Amino acid sequence: MSFIKDNIQRMDMKPFTDAYPYFDSYRSLLFPGEIVDREKISWIYDKRRLTNLARAIDPSIKLYTKDNWFCKLLAWLLVICTFGSMPRKTFMEKFSTTIGPLHFYPKSKSIAGVLRSILHEGRHTQQARWCSFGIHPWVGLPIYAILYLLTPLPLGFAYLRCWFESDACMYAWTIGLQLGTYTTDYIHNRAIAFAGTVCSGKYGWSLPITYGAPMFLQAAHFAVDTAEKRKASNEQKQSS
Numbered sequence: 711m712s713f714i715k716d717n718i719q720r721m722d723m724k725p726f727t728d729a730y731p732y733f734d735s736y737r738s739l740l741f742p743g744e745i746v747d748r749e750k751i752s753w754i755y756d757k758r759r760l761t762n763l764a765r766a767i768d769p770s771i772k773l774y775t776k777d778n779w780f781c782k783l784l785a786w787l788l789v790i791c792t793f794g795s796m797p798r799k800t801f802m803e804k805f806s807t808t809i810g811p812l813h814f815y816p817k818s819k820s821i822a823g824v825l826r827s828i829l830h831e832g833r834h835t836q837q838a839r840w841c842s843f844g845i846h847p848w849v850g851l852p853i854y855a856i857l858y859l860l861t862p863l864p865l866g867f868a869y870l871r872c873w874f875e876s877d878a879c880m881y882a883w884t885i886g887l888q889l890g891t892y893t894t895d896y897i898h899n900r901a902i903a904f905a906g907t908v909c910s911g912k913y914g915w916s917l918p919i920t921y922g923a924p925m926f927l928q929a930a931h932f933a934v935d936t937a938e939k940r941k942a943s944n945e946q947k948q949s950s
């Protein structure tokens with residue numbers, strides 16, 4: 711399994727380097743203390759820049775708010791499928807949702823909030839694209855949906871749901887560490903906290919936490935190692 715995982719992760723090195731200049735210009739916005747206003751202003755006022763940023767991860771991405779019939783329908787379906795563990799209001803006002811190339815963010819989410827989520831959500835779009843062998847996330851979406859929602863079981867042992875989530879975190883953490891917007895401590899704590907969410911009813915009890923938490927910690931370790939290797943090779947390039 712780790713052989714497959716390493717290879718899937720290697721498949722997507724190009725988007726990392728493509729995205730880098732965009733994220734560099736956003737780096738200062740992510741530092742605490744410099745983002746007070748960014749924490750208060752709704753992302754919809756900076757939609758154009760955020761869209762450009764997201765398209766550096768995958769060119770197909772489109773950003774929307776959650777104020778539409780589709781998200782409202784999804785919210786009710788999730789309430790039913792998770793037996794109320796994912797409340798409608800939490801889904802509509804707190805959670806970011808990605809369906810293939812479409813990213814839905816709550817209107818009340820701040821610019822900084824979207825910046826913190828955009829890498830993770832962008833990775834889900836890439837994952838859908840993998841399932842089409844690179845053609846388009848819409849083409850890959852049916853297979854991705856089966857893998858994400860049902861494999862091997864829809865509730866209680868959705869191994870691939872947990873893996874896709876840990877992979878999306880790994881992607882976001884690696885870039886964040888490279889940019890200096892995350893610390894090693896932060897991502898380790900975040901790994902345990904987010905494993906708790908993904909293994910809870912909110913994500914349909916994807917895996918028991920005893921299996922899920924190590925998966926997220928492994929993703930954190932992988933991110934730390936990769937970021938360190940890239941930093942070292944960048945420094946070597948600069949000095950030579």
Ligand SMILES: [Zn+2]
Pocket residue numbers: 830831834875878
């Ligand atoms: Zn996710």
